[in-house]
Amino acid sequence: DARVTQTPRHKVTEMGQEVTMRCQPILGHNTVFWYRQTMMQGLELLAYFRNRAPLDDSGMPKDRFSAEMPDATLATLKIQPSEPRDSAVYFCASGPLSYGGQPQHFGDGTRLSIL
């Protein structure tokens, strides 16, 4: 089965460092989502793209977070500078179509710890 691939799976770094998370969506999917999951807040949408164009990044702290899709096979989420409150599991998901309510296929996440 085709899968969304996220790297790295785990990242531990000190506050102030730059963190880059990568996602390879399922081939042919034209919508890509970035989520953050914590115990307190659950799954929060950070940003999403359709056909590589950002559609909504209102869930993302703009001063330190940035999301891009340099090409159809790669999505990146960067945090600079990182802070301890950014510690969470970050998920990427992709979907085949851009209508509302489409099923989303999730990667297994990047578990980020900022010390």
Added chain:
Amino acid sequence: TQLLEQSPQFLSIQEGENLTVYCNSSSVFSSLQWYRQEPGEGPVLLVTVVTGGEVKKLKRLTFQFGDARKDSSLHITAAQPGDTGLYLCAGAKYGGSQGNLIFGKGTKLSVKP
């Protein structure tokens, strides 16, 4: 604003018991999805319900979408340890940005042998 409320937050039961988890909102959704997430993995889609009043069965799991399309329930019959996980509901809003889902915080289910 938490648009989708899931209850209970935590549920611990013995193998063989039945259970129901709920997903409620004051908002109307065009469709609603249920996902299961296991530790260390991403959520996996179980089902999508689209029509108000719709009931879908997936082996021992029964999903229902409320008539008013504001709520949903998931019933598991004769739970097994393999059902353990975090169950998430996610709704697609009418007029919302295309492709965007609203997720509840989930019900964490533990089924003990």
